[in-house]
Structures are given as structure tokens and as C-alpha cells.
Amino acid sequence: MSEVLNVEEIFASNVFTLRTMKERLPKNVYKEVKHIMDQGGELSLATADIVAKEMKDWAMEHGATHYCHWFQPLTGITAEKHDAFVTHPDEEGRMLMEFSGKELIKGEPDASSFPSGGLRATFEARGYTAWDITSPAFLKEDATGVTLCIPTAFCSYKGEALDTKTPLLRSMEAVSQQALRIVRLFGNNDATKVIPYVGAEQEYFLVDREKYLKREDLIFAGRTLFGAPAPKGQELEDHYFGTIRERVGSFMKDLNIELWKLGVTAKTQHNEAAPAQHELAPIYETANIAVDHNQLVMETMKKVAGRHGLACLLHEKPFAGVNGSGKHNNWSICTDNGVNMVDPGDSPNENVQFLLVLACILKAVDTHADLLRQSASDVGNDHRLGACEAPPAIISIFLGEQLEDVVKQLVETGAASHLVDGGKLETGVSTLPDLVKDATDRNRTSPFAFTGNKFEFRMVGSSDSIGSPNTILNAIVAEAFCEAADELEKAENFDMAVHDLIKKYMTEHQRIIFNGNGYAQEWVEEAERRGLPNISTMIEAASTLTTEKAVRLFEKFGIFTRVELESREEILYETYAKTINIEALTMIEMASKQILPAVIKYTKTLADTVIAVREAGADASVQAEILATVSEKLSEAKAALTKLKELEAKASKMANAKEQAFAYRDEVKVAMEALRAPVDALEMMVDKEIWPLPTYAELAFEV
Numbered sequence: 001m002s003e004v005l006n007v008e009e010i011f012a013s014n015v016f017t018l019r020t021m022k023e024r025l026p027k028n029v030y031k032e033v034k035h036i037m038d039q040g041g042e043l044s045l046a047t048a049d050i051v052a053k054e055m056k057d058w059a060m061e062h063g064a065t066h067y068c069h070w071f072q073p074l075t076g077i078t079a080e081k082h083d084a085f086v087t088h089p090d091e092e093g094r095m096l097m098e099f100s101g102k103e104l105i106k107g108e109p110d111a112s113s114f115p116s117g118g119l120r121a122t123f124e125a126r127g128y129t130a131w132d133i134t135s136p137a138f139l140k141e142d143a144t145g146v147t148l149c150i151p152t153a154f155c156s157y158k159g160e161a162l163d164t165k166t167p168l169l170r171s172m173e174a175v176s177q178q179a180l181r182i183v184r185l186f187g188n189n190d191a192t193k194v195i196p197y198v199g200a201e202q203e204y205f206l207v208d209r210e211k212y213l214k215r216e217d218l219i220f221a222g223r224t225l226f227g228a229p230a231p232k233g234q235e236l237e238d239h240y241f242g243t244i245r246e247r248v249g250s251f252m253k254d255l256n257i258e259l260w261k262l263g264v265t266a267k268t269q270h271n272e273a274a275p276a277q278h279e280l281a282p283i284y285e286t287a288n289i290a291v292d293h294n295q296l297v298m299e300t301m302k303k304v305a306g307r308h309g310l311a312c313l314l315h316e317k318p319f320a321g322v323n324g325s326g327k328h329n330n331w332s333i334c335t336d337n338g339v340n341m342v343d344p345g346d347s348p349n350e351n352v353q354f355l356l357v358l359a360c361i362l363k364a365v366d367t368h369a370d371l372l373r374q375s376a377s378d379v380g381n382d383h384r385l386g387a388c389e390a391p392p393a394i395i396s397i398f399l400g401e402q403l404e405d406v407v408k409q410l411v412e413t414g415a416a417s418h419l420v421d422g423g424k425l426e427t428g429v430s431t432l433p434d435l436v437k438d439a440t441d442r443n444r445t446s447p448f449a450f451t452g453n454k455f456e457f458r459m460v461g462s463s464d465s466i467g468s469p470n471t472i473l474n475a476i477v478a479e480a481f482c483e484a485a486d487e488l489e490k491a492e493n494f495d496m497a498v499h500d501l502i503k504k505y506m507t508e509h510q511r512i513i514f515n516g517n518g519y520a521q522e523w524v525e526e527a528e529r530r531g532l533p534n535i536s537t538m539i540e541a542a543s544t545l546t547t548e549k550a551v552r553l554f555e556k557f558g559i560f561t562r563v564e565l566e567s568r569e570e571i572l573y574e575t576y577a578k579t580i581n582i583e584a585l586t587m588i589e590m591a592s593k594q595i596l597p598a599v600i601k602y603t604k605t606l607a608d609t610v611i612a613v614r615e616a617g618a619d620a621s622v623q624a625e626i627l628a629t630v631s632e633k634l635s636e637a638k639a640a641l642t643k644l645k646e647l648e649a650k651a652s653k654m655a656n657a658k659e660q661a662f663a664y665r666d667e668v669k670v671a672m673e674a675l676r677a678p679v680d681a682l683e684m685m686v687d688k689e690i691w692p693l694p695t696y697a698e699l700a701f702e703v
């Protein structure tokens with residue numbers, strides 16, 4: 001018998017939830033906090049003091065000694081600086097633990113060691129963190145003890161965003177305001193805001209920690225930089241949804257408990273397509289909490305893996321030759337009185353609103369496909385997108401058969417009079433169809449798929465923050481809503497106007513719809529004919545942030561200033577160059593100190609054998625032939641290593657970040673591949689006893 005888990009009790013036990021606040025805070029204070037949570041505004045210092053004291057008491061009752069402002073700088077991960085609640089002892093040497101309202105709402109970390117893309121001059125190195133009251137404080141338990149973590153936004157002293165949360169919150173505000181204008185047009189006067197909801201499915205790999213520690217590439221780059229394929233990959237399709245191995249199962253169990261404590265609704269778990277690959281999906285929630293929680297999911301996965309003698313790989317492509325990992329970002333927008341705007345709904349009125357929203361989303365995604373593509377790019381994802389196992393690098397929308405047909409009818413005839421399944425239409429509003437909710441079929445090859453009551457953006461990389469994709473989604477949809485509302489609010493005949501606008505948007509942007517196989521070469525050609533952008537790498541995508549079109553969009557809705565955008569572009573080039581540089585140096589180190597010495601040792605054994613066999617008067621031609629082939633690959637590897645060293649040295653000295661990033665992509669990366677090829681060939685020839693690294697087979701199958 002296993003112990004009984006009381007999940008209801010465990011859930012959110014480490015979170016300063018609304019319920020806890022309601023129990024502990026004076027009524028008027030609770031009301032003020034709740035109001036700001038729902039409608040925005042600033043907490044007065046007096047109120048903040050009361051909240052801080054209760055938060056501290058609650059945290060200390062749970063064993064906390066420290067607090068931290070937990071934030072998400074542009075490193076893609078989170079940052080925290082711990083402070084104890086300790087204060088000056090009194091005269092008698094007694095310590096009083098304290099936490100003030102000021103400490104709760106504002107922190108002043110030194111910003112100079114975080115990426116800023118030139119935003120922060122060194123003479124004003126201070127940045128500040130500000131409490132995001134909409135995301136609950138939580139307790140982190142680890143080797144340092146228990147720490148009260150306060151989710152915060154991180155800005156420069158002048159208020160420029162240095163993180164992923166600030167623009168996300170701004171984008172949520174923007175889409176809420178514009179979406180409200182849309183629902184008002186359809187008579188919804190009760191809604192006070194519109195909330196984007198996000199559910200992020202997270203893929204990951206688990207490998208044995210001992211083996212992981214024997215590979216510098218996994219330690220420094222998070223992925224294998226060398227490695228011949230194992231005899232078995234994922235071709236039998238036996239891992240997807242397969243029985244979960246015992247060791248992995250006990251990891252998953254622990255992971256769930258840790259996540260539940262943090263208020264993360266870990267729900268679905270299964271084996272994924274590649275050997276040693278798995279997935280976890282929580283239930284969707286408000287976008288900024290989903291972003292915070294996804295960070296916690298990633299951190300917790302790594303921490304819990306360690307406890308089970310495992311290492312969790314979140315890299316987009318840990319192993320060549322089998323699937324990489326991504327993150328499906330499920331997104332919808334809902335009014336605070338319960339209307340999901342991307343759900344076809346039940347009444348004709350809701351149907352029309354849905355078609356307008358759909359038309360706006362088609363327009364938004366078509367107009368800003370480049371930005372959406374950018375939002376899903378990171379260094380690791382360059383190995384995935386367009387590689388026929390993940391969505392292509394081209395953005396398109398999958399609507400499913402029924403909706404695609406409705407769009408087609410509207411575009412061609414101005415009316416949609418029937419549904420594909422032959423169902424009869426009751427047209428509540430003249431020329432627009434009543435949609436029946438259907439279980440939209442699946443298209444795994446689409447980067448952006450409508451799945452019944454949400455859109456699933458499948459391009460995002462497994463290690464990346466989902467902050468940026470959701471910021472972009474909210475922003476581009478806010479713009480389309482704004483333009484539609486500008487038109488419709490002044491229309492004399494609303495029914496006519498809305499019909500015409502839906503038809504117009506659908507006609508102008510139907511090229512973004514694609515229901516076919518996104519992995520096929522024909523699609524690449526077709527997309528080019530349609531004029532859709534095909535941006536193949538992260539650094540090409542970076543400049544989409546600063547086009548006039550992008551700056552106009554972001555400035556209009558107060559999401560990014562031009563300066564913030566320029567700094568982000570700069571950071572992307574820097575990050576790319578630094579990451580590839582680490583990979584190159586790791587390869588150089590492994591090849592020079594481990595792989596080539598091992599091969600040289602092997603050639604010595606072979607040479608000795610050849611001589612010994614010949615001396616004994618037997619035929620040594622086989623041994624000699626192997627020796628010749630190994631020696632040939634060895635010299636190929638040596639030449640490639642020399643070349644890589646040369647190109648790395650050259651690229652690392654370049655001053656212009658953009659030029660440098662492109663040099664890493666076009667020269668260093670190419671040289672890395674040229675070194676990998678002979679080394680992987682050698683791995684297949686050299687005695688297993690001599691080969692210095694755990695192999696793919698050992699890593700992926702012996703968990």
C-alpha cells in the first residue's frame with residue numbers, strides 16, 4: 001500500500017493565496033488588495049506595511065527565514081537575491097524579525113550584471129523590482145531553507161523594462177482595453193476586463209546524472225555536441241504514451257507534489273516521442289501567472305531530477321536525430337463575466353462576435369507573422385523549427401475543415417450559408433452562419449492551430465520563457481481589435497458593418513490559413529508564393545523587433561518603447577554569440593582533451609597489433625585497414641579542430657554584436673559541424689572501452 005496523498009491539502013500550501021489573505025488581513029486591507037489585483041492601481045505604503053507583516057508571519061510559521069524579490073531578467077530564467085528578515089538587535093541583544101511594506105513593494109537590486117542591451121549606463125547601474133500584486137507570493141524550499149518569494153517586475157531606474165514580465169503586463173492591459181471595446185459592441189456591458197489565459201505544455205528529457213556529469217557538452221551547453229546515433233531511435237513509436245519507467249515515475253510523483261505545493265496545477269504527464277522524453281501540462285490560468293508558473297515548472301524539474309539521480313534537459317535539441325522539445329502555448333481570451341472570445345459560443349450573437357474575433361486574429365497573425373516567429377526563437381530552437389519534427393519556421397494558421405470552409409464561403413460569396421458537415425444553418429444574423437462546436441481535427445504540423453476554444457502556438461522552445469510569445473500575441477490582437485472597434489463604433493448599420501469587416505479581413509488575410517502538411521517541401525514553396533515570411537534563424541528574426549511596423553504597434557499600446565526594442569534586439573545578438581561561443585569552446589575542450597587523445601591511444605593499440613600479428617607471421621591486413629581509416633578520420637578531426645579554434649578566435653574578437661552573431665552562425669557553427677562529423681564517425685569505430693563519453697544509447701535508454 002502506498003501512502004495516501006491528500007492533494008487538496010497539499011495544493012497551494014506554499015502560496016500566500018487569496019484565501020490566506022482573506023483569513024489573515026483586516027477586511028478593509030483585503031478589499032484594497034483585491035481591488036488592485038482586479039482593477040490595477042497602487043497600494044498605499046500603510047496598507048503595504050500591514051500586508052508585509054502578515055506575509056512575513058505566515059512565511060515564518062512555514063519556516064521561512066528569508067525573503068526575495070523573484071524576477072525574470074532577459075536571461076530567459078529567473079533571478080533572486082535573498083535577504084533575511086533579521087534586523088538590528090535591541091539593547092538586550094534580542095532579534096526582531098521584520099519585513100516592511102517598502103521592502104515588499106520595491107527592491108533595488110544592482111542591475112549592472114543583467115542583460116540590458118545598452119539600456120543601462122554603468123553610472124546608473126541601479127535597477128528596481130516592483131511587486132506584481134497579481135501573481136501570488138510563494139515559499140521556496142530548498143537547501144538554503146525556506147524563502148518567501150515575491151514575484152516582481154524588473155526595470156531600469158528610468159523605468160525601462162529589463163525583464164519579460166513588465167511588457168507582458170502592459171500587453172495584458174492593452175488587449176483587455178481593446179477587447180472590451182469589441183464585446184461592448186455586442187452588448188456586453190457587464191464585463192470590466194478581458195483576461196488572456198495560457199496553458200503551457202512543457203516537454204523535457206531525463207538522463208542519468210552520473211552520465212550527465214561525464215559529458216561537458218551537457219553540462220555547459222545543455223545539449224550533446226558530439227554523439228553517434230544509437231541503434232534504436234524513436235522509429236518504433238513505442239515511447240510516446242508508453243508505460244512510464246519506475247525511476248521516471250517516482251520523479252514525476254515528487255515533481256507533482258512540489259508543483260502542487262506551489263499552486264501549479266500539474267495535470268497531465270506522459271512519455272513523449274523520443275526516448276527519455278516526457279511532457280507535463282498544467283491547467284491554464286491567467287497569462288502572467290502561467291508565465292511565472294512555467295518558470296517554476298522548469299526550475300522544479302531540475303531540482304527534483306537531482307534528487308532522483310537524474311538530470312533534466314530542457315534544451316530544445318539535446319540529441320541529434322530524435323525529436324527535440326518544445327512548449328505548446330495554449331492561449332485564449334475571456335471576459336471577466338465568463339465569455340471566452342475564441343469560443344464559437346451557443347447563440348447567433350456570440351457566433352458573429354466569434355467570427356469577428358477570428359477575422360481579427362487572422363489579420364493580426366498575418367500582419368505580424370514575423371514578430372510571432374521572433375517571439376518563439378531562441379538559440380536552441382534554431383535546431384527545431386523547420387526541421388520536420390517541429391512546426392516549420394513559417395507562421396500559418398490551422399482552422400480545421402469547418403471553419404476554413406466558412407471563411408472560404410464568406411470570401412467568395414459574401415455569405416456562409418452552409419456547414420461542411422451538411423448541418424442546417426439558422427442564420428441569426430442575415431449572412432453569417434451559426435457554427436456548431438465541433439471537435440476540430442488535429443494538425444500536429446501547424447505552428448498556430450485553432451483547437452476548439454483556444455489557439456495553440458506550437459513553436460515555442462522548451463527552455464524559453466513563454467513571456468515573450470504571450471506579449472506578442474496580446475499586442476498584435478489588441479491592435480487588430482482596436483482597428484476593428486475604430487471602424488465599428490462609428491458604423492450606422494452595425495450588422496452590415498460587422499459583416500463587411502469580417503469579409504474584408506478574411507479576404508485580405510486568408511493567405512495565412514493553411515490546413516495541409518506543414519513539414520512538406522511544397523508548403524515552403526507555396527508559402528513563398530503567398531508572400532509569407534520564412535525566417536529560418538533566431539538572429540534573422542531579431543531585427544523584426546525594430547521595423548517601423550513593430551515600433552508603431554508597441555509604442556501605440558505602451559508595451560515597448562523604441563529604445564526598449566532596440567535594446568532587446570541587441571541582447572538577442574549578444575546571447576546568440578555568447579551561447580555559440582560556449583558551445584564552440586566546449587567542443588574544442590572535449591575534442592582536444594578527451595576525444596583525440598582517446599583515438600590516438602586506440603591507433604597505438606591498432607599499430608601495436610598490426611606489428612605483433614605481422615611478426616607472428618599472420619595476415620594483419622584487416623587491422624591495418626582499420627588503422628588506416630581511423631587515422632584518416634583522426635587527421636580530418638584534427639584539421640577541423642584547428643579550423644574551429646581559428647574561427648572561434650576570430651569571431652570572439654568582433655565588436656559589432658549583430659555582425660558577430662552572424663559570424664558565429666555562418667562560420668563558427670559550420671566549423672562545429674565539420675568537427676562533429678569525423679568524431680561521430682570515429683565513435684562508431686573506436687573500442688567502446690576507450691571512448692571517453694557516455695553514448696547516446698547509454699544516455700537515452702539507460703535511465
Ligand code: ADP
Binds near residue numbers: 201283
Ligand atoms: P492537447 O491535447 O493538445 O495536449 P489539452 O486539452 O491537454 O491539449 O490542453 C493543453 C493545454 O491547453 C492545457 O494546459 C489546458 O489547460 C490548456 N487549455 C485548455 N483550454 C484552454 C483555454 N480555453 N485557454 C487556454 N488554455 C487552455
Ligand code: MG
Binds near residue numbers: 201328456
Ligand atoms: Mg497540445
